[in-house]
Amino acid sequence: MEIGKYKGYEMNSAVSIGLKKVYLGTDLKNSEAPYIVLVLDGSRSFIPEEEEIYYGTDYMVMLQKFMDVCSTCRRKLMDSQLQLNVPLEPLDKETLLKGSMSMDFTGRLIAIKPESLLPEYRNQAYQVIYAKSGFGTSPTASGRTIFATELATGDNITTERSSIMGVLDPERFPDWIPEKLKEQGYLPGETGGTWKQTKLLRLYCPLHATLYEWDEYGSLEDRMDWNGALAEYAEEIDQAIKRYSDDLDPEHGLMEYYHGSDRVKQKVWSYFPKVVGNGSELYGMIECRVTEPLNEREMYELIDDISGQLSDGWGEGFEQQDIRVSDGVLNVSFWSSDDRWTLSETMPGQPQSEVRMT
Numbered sequence: 001m002e003i004g005k006y007k008g009y010e011m012n013s014a015v016s017i018g019l020k021k022v023y024l025g026t027d028l029k030n031s032e033a034p035y036i037v038l039v040l041d042g043s044r045s046f047i048p049e050e051e052e053i054y055y056g057t058d059y060m061v062m063l064q065k066f067m068d069v070c071s072t073c074r075r076k077l078m079d080s081q082l083q084l085n086v087p088l089e090p091l092d093k094e095t096l097l098k099g100s101m102s103m104d105f106t107g108r109l110i111a112i113k114p115e116s117l118l119p120e121y122r123n124q125a126y127q128v129i130y131a132k133s134g135f136g137t138s139p140t141a142s143g144r145t146i147f148a149t150e151l152a153t154g155d156n157i158t159t160e161r162s163s164i165m166g167v168l169d170p171e172r173f174p175d176w177i178p179e180k181l182k183e184q185g186y187l188p189g190e191t192g193g194t195w196k197q198t199k200l201l202r203l204y205c206p207l208h209a210t211l212y213e214w215d216e217y218g219s220l221e222d223r224m225d226w227n228g229a230l231a232e233y234a235e236e237i238d239q240a241i242k243r244y245s246d247d248l249d250p251e252h253g254l255m256e257y258y259h260g261s262d263r264v265k266q267k268v269w270s271y272f273p274k275v276v277g278n279g280s281e282l283y284g285m286i287e288c289r290v291t292e293p294l295n296e297r298e299m300y301e302l303i304d305d306i307s308g309q310l311s312d313g314w315g316e317g318f319e320q321q322d323i324r325v326s327d328g329v330l331n332v333s334f335w336s337s338d339d340r341w342t343l344s345e346t347m348p349g350q351p352q353s354e355v356r357m358t
Contacts, residue, residue, distance in 0.1 A: 113163055205283065273285075284310075318334070
């Protein structure tokens with residue numbers, strides 16, 4: 001769409017607020033709706049798309065609508081930035097390595113010049129990016145494009161080498177960066193000052209539970225299989241998992257005990273048992289942090305190791321933990337000898353699909 005026209009409407013006023021553009025337009029030949037307020041929502045990489053459209057016959061009413069929409073967009077943008085818990089001022093140049101513009105940026109945290117960003121994005125949350133690839137990562141290549149990920153948001157972006165002010169000095173990281181690196185799953189690279197980006201691989205399994213119910217005297221009755229919806233006890237089960245997992249290595253989890261092939265060890269950094277809800281159902285979830293996609297054989301090895309942990313290792317101990325719930329005491333197992341038990345990348349009850357990393 002040309003900025004000045006939209007389906008016969010002349011765009012008389014326009015305001016950009018982050019990734020949104022708000023327009024007020026007129027088409028006096030349209031007697032039913034001569035005025036329009038249009039909101040386009042896009043990204044820094046894609047063509048904007050229609051998000052909201054309002055039509056009206058009274059100009060003053062539509063002008064007020066235009067201002068209200070602008071105010072709402074501004075408030076949402078401010079709220080989203082505050083939620084990142086990142087200082088909303090530009091980076092100090094003292095945080096950069098001297099002479100770093102002559103370095104290869106691949107795998108490093110680099111900073112975008114404030115003037116290369118829209119005014120509302122000129123702060124640390126959008127300046128600090130992780131350089132992944134592109135000819136622009138090299139100081140000698142003819143290409144200038146850099147493919148990167150914003151550290152604070154996790155969003156993928158494309159920028160140019162000419163927009164970069166330098167490489168961040170690991171010794172002078174602002175306080176929020178180490179925490180974000182951990183939160184986003186970055187690992188130290190083989191070369192000093194570089195980082196390795198990881199992905200999440202989630203594997204799901206059904207849960208089996210037994211319940212000792214309270215009787216009318218406040219005592220526990222005989223054990224019974226629990227066939228109800230476990231989701232109502234999600235919080236209690238989640239807390240029990242955290243308590244029982246407290247002694248696990250905080251970085252590697254159960255991967256610390258993996259004794260399989262070196263290739264899987266190199267690709268899988270960690271895995272931790274968790275639970276996840278899907279409507280009224282609750283399922284076991286093994287959250288793995290991986291540095292590269294696993295091939296079919298490696299995936300088989302990993303699943304075999306996790307299955308062993310759930311049946312005879314961590315899982316055998318966890319199923320003996322008494323979890324107090326409103327109906328009594330619950331014991332939960334991540335594993336079952338039932339032939340229907342599975343451990344896969346697809347949540348039980350959902351269509352099967354290829355292993356996916358997110």
